[in-house]
Amino acid sequence: MSLTMLPFQFPGVPGVGCAFSTRGFGTVSLSGGDASSASRRASIPALLGVEAFAEVHQVHGVRTVFEPKAQNPHAVPCEQADGMATSRPGLALMIKTADCQPILVAHESGRFVMAVHAGWRGNRQEYPRLAVEEFCERYDLDPAELWAVRGPSLGPAASEFVNFAQEWGPEFLPWYDEARRTVDLWMLARHQLETAGLRPGRILGIDLCTFDNAELFFSYRRFRRFGVEDGRQGSFIWIRAE
Numbered sequence: 001m002s003l004t005m006l007p008f009q010f011p012g013v014p015g016v017g018c019a020f021s022t023r024g025f026g027t028v029s030l031s032g033g034d035a036s037s038a039s040r041r042a043s044i045p046a047l048l049g050v051e052a053f054a055e056v057h058q059v060h061g062v063r064t065v066f067e068p069k070a071q072n073p074h075a076v077p078c079e080q081a082d083g084m085a086t087s088r089p090g091l092a093l094m095i096k097t098a099d100c101q102p103i104l105v106a107h108e109s110g111r112f113v114m115a116v117h118a119g120w121r122g123n124r125q126e127y128p129r130l131a132v133e134e135f136c137e138r139y140d141l142d143p144a145e146l147w148a149v150r151g152p153s154l155g156p157a158a159s160e161f162v163n164f165a166q167e168w169g170p171e172f173l174p175w176y177d178e179a180r181r182t183v184d185l186w187m188l189a190r191h192q193l194e195t196a197g198l199r200p201g202r203i204l205g206i207d208l209c210t211f212d213n214a215e216l217f218f219s220y221r222r223f224r225r226f227g228v229e230d231g232r233q234g235s236f237i238w239i240r241a242e
Contacts, residue, residue: 003216005047006206008104010147015110017092019048019236020102020151020206022216027231029096030076041073044092050238051090056081058096060121064114064131066138068093082122083131085114085138092238098218099210101189102151102235103128105135112139113237118189120159124168128189132196143197148204151235152217155209156184 004025008018021028026040044053052070057077064083070091071077084093093115095102100119106112116122116131136143159182161167168176168183175188186205193203210217210233218231 006152008149008206010106010149010204013106013108013110013147015240016106016113017048017050017236017238017240018104018106018149021234021236023218023231023233024216025233027218028094028234029232030074038074044073044094044234044236048092048236048238049240050092051241053092053094053236054084054086055094055096056084058082058117060117060119062122062125062127062130064116064134082117082127083114085112085135086239087112087139089239090241092236095235096232097151097153097210097235098220098223098230098232099154101153101185103131103148103189103193104151104235104237105132105146105148106237107139107141108145108147110239112141113239115235115237120161120167120183120185123185123188123192124172126192126195128192129196132193132198136197144199146198147202148193148198150186150189150203150205152206152208152210152213152233154185154211154219154221155207156182156186158209158211158221159183159185 006020054068055077057080059080063081065081068084095115095117103116105114175184210219223230
């Protein structure tokens with residue numbers, strides 16, 4: 001039996017659920033998906049034990065949608081953004097990735113959650129920090145009371161940038177390995193979350209590289225390099241209904 005979901009639980013926050021889909025579940029995106037993509041997406045609420053899920057049209061920007069509406073699983077999302085936040089129980093927030101970092105955030109009360117899509121362009125624009133700041137402002141939260149987890153994504157050894165100077169800039173040199181021409185996106189995201197006010201011990205990570213684990217995850221870079229099957233895995237966070 002193939003592994004389809006990786007469940008995750010924040011310590012001491014039983015009212016919030018998280019899960020990361022794998023290649024075994026199949027792509028969660030309708031764009032470029034196969035004939036079964038729509039029915040697969042329609043199965044997500046029952047699989048997670050929620051009423052519905054929400055998603056956005058991800059564009060590698062810095063916009064967050066607050067209190068998004070439920071998504072029709074048979075329709076492509078129209079609203080452009082790279083993050084969502086909600087206080088609605090039973091609505092799962094879904095981020096789609098295939099190397100980018102999915103960052104799931106929850107308040108310790110279990111009453112507010114956020115999902116962030118952070119590709120390298122998002123890191124360059126400091127979207128993890130900006131998203132947390134906006135999240136706290138919207139719901140009047142203390143960032144020290146937040147938990148965050150980074151899901152499977154491009155690992156430090158695989159995140160090569162041959163045009164670093166043009167694509168990044170000198171302020172990101174602390175995370176750049178010149179010899180290997182790689183950027184440690186995991187540590188960069190952690191730094192941006194800490195800068196937003198999260199406690200270091202509350203920033204967690206699932207250290208599985210999407211490029212290196214072909215049997216478990218889709219990887220855009222692996223697709224571009226080797227022409228293997230393309231797709232997107234989903235990262236989900238939700239407030240459990242009482």
